Amino acid sequence: xxxxxxxxxxxxxxxxxxxxxxxxxxxxxxxxxxxxxxxxxxxxxxxxxxxxxxxxxxxxxxxxxxxxxxxxxxxxxxxxxxxxxxxxxxxxxxxxxxxxxxxxxxxxxxxxxxxxxxxxxxxxxxxxxxxxxxxxxxxxxxxxxxxxxxxxxxxxxxxxxxxxxxxxxxxxxxxxxxxxxxxxxxxxxxxxxxxxxxxxxxxxxxxxxxxxxxxxxxxxxxxxxxxxxxxxxxxxxxxxxxxxxxxxxxxxx
Numbered sequence: 001x002x003x004x005x006x007x008x009x010x011x012x013x014x015x016x017x018x019x020x021x022x023x024x025x026x027x028x029x030x031x032x033x034x035x036x037x038x039x040x041x042x043x044x045x046x047x048x049x050x051x052x053x054x055x056x057x058x059x060x061x062x063x064x065x066x067x068x069x070x071x072x073x074x075x076x077x078x079x080x081x082x083x084x085x086x087x088x089x090x091x092x093x094x095x096x097x098x099x100x101x102x103x104x105x106x107x108x109x110x111x112x113x114x115x116x117x118x119x120x121x122x123x124x125x126x127x128x129x130x131x132x133x134x135x136x137x138x139x140x141x142x143x144x145x146x147x148x149x150x151x152x153x154x155x156x157x158x159x160x161x162x163x164x165x166x167x168x169x170x171x172x173x174x175x176x177x178x179x180x181x182x183x184x185x186x187x188x189x190x191x192x193x194x195x196x197x198x199x200x201x202x203x204x205x206x207x208x209x210x211x212x213x214x215x216x217x218x219x220x221x222x223x224x225x226x227x228x229x230x231x232x233x234x235x236x237x238x239x240x241x242x243x244x245x246x247x248x249x250x251x252x253x
Contacts, residue, residue: 002149003156006138006173006203007213008120008163010035013134015141019149029141032130033123035163038070038116039063041126045115051107054098061094065109066116068092071167073114074175076122083111117166121176135176150199154181157203160212164205174203 005016015029043062046053053061069092073079083090092109119126120134142153157177159170178201185196208215220226 002152003158003204004138004142004153005158005160006134006164007160008035008134009161009213010163013161013163015138017141017145017149017153019146019153024145024149027141027144029137031132031134031137033119033127033134035066035161037126038119038163039066041119042066042070042112042116045112046107046109049110052105053096053107054100054105056099057096061096061107062112065092065094065112068094069109069113070116071114072117072121072169072172074168074172076114076118079114080111117169120163121172133176135173135180138173138177139180154199154201157201158212159203159205159209162210165210170203170205174201177201177203 001021002019003017005014005018007014007016011034013031013034015031017024017027039059039062042065043058046062046065047058087110090110090113092113093106094109095104095106097104115125123133124131138157142150145153154177157173159173164170181199181201185199188194189196206212
């Protein structure tokens with residue numbers, strides 16, 4: 001079992017390479033871009049555009065817009081042009097009730113639909129302190145792994161987490177990562193005069209993608225071996241000092 005897990009959740013993003021069932025610990029990477037950042041960026045864009053949303057509702061509205069209408073585009077410039085040519089086709093509308101007055105309100109979701117997920121591929125549009133795209137981080141993670149595992153790692157990149165569920169996210173990630181790999185192969189061939197075989201890049205989208213972490217944990221917990229190495233902290237107070245003692249969990253049938 002060899003591959004790379006790209007887990008993008010609401011509060012953390014990790015890239016974990018696995019070779020023959022073993023995690024390559026020194027190649028694990030993480031980035032400071034998460035689903036919450038997508039929500040905050042959408043919230044910021046809507047505020048700058050002057051949408052009249054109650055301040056106390058703005059984050060929740062941005063989250064709803066993200067989950068209902070956001071998608072990954074293939075070319076950000078072309079996407080702007082499409083929205084400008086046919087705004088009625090692409091603009092979506094959200095409605096809500098003001099919590100204090102009970103009055104209804106509406107807001108339009110436009111460029112935010114594709115700009116939100118774009119922060120994973122062009123993080124500089126959101127954060128000047130971190131500008132490394134997700135595809136570059138994955139590439140560096142694989143390149144730092146043992147050389148005999150790299151082709152297999154590129155071939156099996158598995159997505160996990162709700163923030164990888166945007167429409168066409170896996171296609172965009174695969175395309176951008178493939179470009180990086182192909183440039184490296186061509187440069188190597190030109191430099192060494194060789195004829196290296198192309199590297200297959202495959203990003204896997206799957207039905208349990210959103211809850212993959214929970215699903216994996218539940219499968220592990222259902223095995224008999226789980227109770228052989230699972231521990232629970234047990235805290236006791238002795239002579240006014242606290243100490244911790246590990247206690248094996250016993251199965252309750």
